[in-house]
Amino acid sequence: MQYITLNDGNKIPLLGLGTYKATEEIGVESVQAALASGYRLIDTAAKYQNEEQVGRAIRQSGVPREEIVVTTKLWRENLGYEEAKEAFAESLRKLDLRYIDLYLIHWPANAKNYADWERANADAWLAMEELQAEGKVRSIGVSNFWPEHLEALSRTARVMPAVNQIEFHPGYWQPEVVEFCRQRGITVQAWSPLARGKVFGNEVLEDIANKHRKTVSQVCLRWVIQHGVVVIPKSASLSRIRENLDIFDFELTDAEMEQINTLPQMGFSGELPHMWPDRVTDK
Template identity: 70%
Template sequence: MQNFKLNDGNHIPALGFGTYKSTEQEGIEAVSFALQNGYKLIDTAAFYHNEEAVGKGIAKSGIAREDVFVTTKLWRECLGYKSAKEEFELSLQKLGLDCIDLYLIHWPANAKNYNDWQKANADTWRAMEELQQEGKIKSIGVSNFFQEHLEALFTTAKVKPAVNQIEFHPGYWQKDLVQYCQQQGIVVEAWSPLARGKVFQNELLQSLAKKYNKTIAQVCLRWIIQHDVVAIPKSTTNQRIIDNLDLLDFELTTDEMNTIDGLPQMGFSGELPNIWPDKV
């Protein structure tokens, strides 16, 4: 599997393993199995309440720590300089690690929830920059940041975010935001890459899967990677975990990419960073 180079010189695998809702023993087994079968990137978050299981899965896998890229995230209700430092240490302890490869602000502060949302994000980012300087984090980034949140952050940041993890899938891929991030040298990472399962009923994706003798999931993941975006599908089914890695023996044509790009909205979570916790 290919890697994408980050703006800080580090590299992130183009395909990772998502762990949302993978908890307790099921999460341990899924993470261990994924690593033993070729995944290098494991994505978790404090909000998932499974960092301990993920850490145990990494240990159980027997894969060397330097061969695993670990991402976790700071929850949106814990923003601020002091809180970010404290929450990071908790995540580190739960994961049983001494360093995180990528640490993200899970959702930006917004005007609905913070009197000064720009300062809340800036103070959080300053704490993360310091943790990076201390060698506790290799790369720092954000998640669910719109352009307005990024531009505000740029006014005080000493380090540009390496990654912006956003909702990205057929039927909702935030083209303008992706283009802006890539112009800024920020790698985009896709959460909910299979549109909450809505892709499986789509006739276009069904026909492409048949053409290439691939699963619909494989077609969607290939589409994401061909956009130079990192995909992090999640599964606790061993065969699907293996299948999701099998993306290198086919390539979608430019016309096929454009047709998928043009699919009408489907699978959108309704979650927007400027109005959380409400949905549209």
């Protein structure tokens, strides 16, 4: 496993396991399988309703707690100082862990949903800064923040976000957001790296995969990490979990990277941080 150092000095793996929709025993089994295979980054969220399962899997895995980077997230309806403190306490209770390695604001407040969206984000962030100072959280960050949200947050923040987790996959990888974060030392994480399955059957990706004797999934994940972006594919299949880990023994050429960079839009979720809960239609 390869690691990347965050702007606060903490290190996280370049590859982790996403657990969206992995509830009940499926969630426990997938996390345990991932940890047994060598994963050390596990991503969950309050909204996923599987924190209890993820926490149980971690405790039962036999892997020392200090080796595992656990991420969970503050849901966008709980933005505010007291709300964030209460939501964090509930996540910590459900995970049944002493601390969280990475705590993220899941989605920013916006003008459609908060009378003062900048204040809502700032108040939640203040609570998270305090949780970090208290040792309850190792690193704090955001998810789905655009430059406008990050710039607003920076006006009051004492701690720069360590991570911004965004939708990032072939056909929709938000290069402007990535560059904005890179210039400010914010590590980008990729959710939905396989474009909701839309990458499968793509001729460009299949051709590149055949050249490297790899799968399309492996090519896509390799493309993500060669951008310097952390990737968290989700899977409940043991074979896929192991396959996704096998991406550190090959490298895409500059030409192949550019081929993937310029693929037309596909697999876009339709979720935009300044529009929620509305969506736009995938084109």
